[in-house]
Amino acid sequence: QKEVEQDPGPLSVPEGAIVSLNCTYSNSAFQYFMWYRQYSRKGPELLMYTYSSGNKEDGRFTAQVDKSSKYISLFIRDSQPSDSATYLCAMSAMTTDSWGKLQFGAGTQVVVTP
């Protein structure tokens, strides 16, 4: 079983809809949670990161972390065709032997149709 599970999709939504993405994980030591966006054949781009549990909002993006359920989510409001990409969750434990090691989910492909 993988440490981080993420549905690969594809997830197709109409323009203007809310995109809902999520990941589950098994390692309770994970403390930092990130979301990356990756366009085809490009490097992943950091969208948001959250420390421990709670919500974080940045423009049209909202990240949620529920450590008790080992579940994280990313919501994209008012989706645009330019949001079409693969979204990867990543997480890291804040320990000296896991310093900097990001564990990535498989990525969810999102398609926003005009």
Place this chain on the structure above:
Amino acid sequence: DSGVTQTPKHLITATGQRVTLRCSPRSGDLSVYWYQQSLDQGLQFLIQYYNGEERAKGNILERFSAQQFPDLHSELNLSSLELGDSALYFCASSGSSGGADWGETQYFGPGTRLLVL
């Protein structure tokens, strides 16, 4: 543009050969990370260097090695290449914000696409 540069963008080589991938981190970043992305394995952490010293190792094969130089650029060396080494190789950097750097804000370069024939 993340500020991380990688060269070359594409590399085509034959099995058994050796290649070197190069990465320049963002200005001021002390940490450099290498990742491999393949269709079946996803994005996998290989190795991290901090200010010239190896800090963390992931699932990096013995045929692979890396180093970080005094000017903070890094190189990933892949030797005795096999067909299965064909993948996208990304470099990321972090650490210019000061204070403790747990690597939570890693900025990725555009990657090097390696094809082994």
